[in-house]
Amino acid sequence: MKIGPIEVWPPVVLAPMAGITNAPFRVLCREQGGGLFVCEMITSRALVERNAKTMKMIRFAEPERPRSLQLYGVDPVTVGRAVKMVAEEDLADHVDLNFGCPVPKVTRRGGGSALPYKRNLLRRILRAAVANAGPLPVTMKMRTGIDDDHLTYLDAGRIAAEEGVAAVALHARTALQHYGGTADWDAIARLKEAVPDIPVLGNGDIWSADDALRMVARTGCDGVVVGRGCLGRPWLFRDLRSAFDGSAERARPSLGEVARTMARHATMMVEAFDTERYAIADFRKHIGWYLKGFTVGAEARRRVTTADSLDELREGLAELDPDQPWPPHTDTPRGKSGERTKVHLPEGWLDDAWDTVVPEDAESDVSGG
Template sequence: MSIGRFALGSPVVLAPMAGVTNIAFRTLCRELELERTGTVSGLYVCEMVTARALVERHESTMHMTTFGPDENPRSMQLYTVDPEYTYAAAKMIVDEDLADHIDMNFGCPVPKVTRKGGGAAIPFKRRLFAQIVAAAVRATEGTDIPVTVKFRIGIDDDHHTHLDAGRIAAAEGAKAVALHARTASQRYSGEADWSEIARLKEHVTEVPVLGNGDIFEPPDAVAMMEQTGCDGVVIGRGCLGRPWLFAELSAELNGLPAPTPPTLGEVAQIIVRHGRLLADHHGEDKGMREIRKHVAWYLRGFPVGSDLRRDLALVTSVDQLVDLVGTLDADAPFPRDGHGPRGRQGSPAAVALPQGWLDDPDDDAVPAGADVMHSGG
């Protein structure tokens, strides 16, 4: 699969996830793919950053745009609601060589985002959505930086927007589109409707179409591509606590032998490596606070006592982390029930929207206050 000038060795993309897909996690995923397959072939996207916060150079946002010296391509995801800030942010990325690829997020279903008209609410406003995508493409003209767009099926079952969004994004110059096959009202609950990915693929033929939703094992990726005809897959919650999943996916999709699932001892080594990378990026105090949630995902299904799990949930230093995981049963095999979704799922709910948001899909007014938020939210 190719996205602009980038020919990927496997059609697999890491979905941006707040508080997860920082330089530490991306480095770990890349290292494990290289170790287990001999190559780094996927696309690893950083945490979502807010266009306005990037332009205003908020310290935390600038820190989130950190890439490793060997990351190629450097892929940055923008959250934006305003064509002017979109252009300024994309132009800043170009002028300061901050990234090699810009992905745009129109899929966030979080109430604090949608109630102000951001995230998954934006594609309903067709003209505004078109102007935002066009602004990013215009800012990258004359460069080899591709712009891609990710969105959901729509706001709810009565307001599907993905077919229009795909058509508009391609027409405005996006080099690929990705569909999370849920509505915003589903959030992360229920099942993804892969049939809507197939519909989008039939509707959008000019650029690659990627599918996202409910890929937890390599056969899931194969099944999605066979059932929908999509060109690639985007992996989110399936890789939480399993950063080696990209190696497994790369092997499956390239006809290579499947890597052996890690033992608990090997997982312990991965946890320590992840913790060190987080400490390098954030400092030890924040790095250890960040590793705690990952440890719970890593240990899912393994025979680990409640006392040790509690101690790991309170870890405060890298040395303590090393000591604690050193007491794990190194020979314990990867558990049968260690697969499946991790992280947030939630329940379906009505989508919070600004008053009158659904009255006029052609209204291109920028929603007030929707971009005044911290990156990664």
């Protein structure tokens, strides 16, 4: 698969996930297999303003090539300036635009998965991004729409192709579905039929490498985007590489191997963050995902999950049974799930699908990364 000038094999993308896909996690995943590994969502305004937190978030580790950066924005001018900054200052090799985020603080400002409803505003943003990207390929990630009554993905895909976007990725859920229900893989097939001239990547309900193969076979998509399926399981990218290379081999690490990966992950986070205590506290959210399915006693689990330092964490991990084999039946949903009762939108957002008005202070409450 080619994303502009970038050859991508296997045809796999690590989805940007807030608080997850920082440099340490990206490096762990990249070591397992090839693909594109995208940083956490970055606010265009915050980047243009050189917000200190944001500038730290866009740091890539030395082995990360190509570097993929995802931008969020609602104002075409600001997005264009942010993309130009990325290109001119060599901050990344690939820019992805976020039109899929369903969280209220984004959609209530007209951003993320709310934005493609405004077809002409979407077009202006994509045009500004592509015009300012220079040699960098620009891609976009989106959802099927706001809800089943306001589907936008086919129009958005056609607009993207017309404006020179190098590839489109579809999370086959609506914003209302959030992370609940079942992804509509048939929508991915329809999008591929609508935009046959650029790569289409499918996202949603890929919990194993075999799921990825099934998605490609069923939809005809050119590649896959993996999000929650790799939480606590960076070796999923080894499985994906094997699967796309035609091998049936799958990674099945013992608890000892998992514990060593956890220790390394935490060590890398300590090196990446300002303070050890903060890094270990941030790492705790990964522990349940790493240990999913393994038999771990209550006291051993408590020691690991309450560690305040790297030494305490290592001591707790050392108490786990290193010979315990990989548990069966763990290729199941991970991370957040559940549907929403409503999608928070700017007042009157659904009144006109074609206007280009940028909501007042569209990015103010998410500026800073």
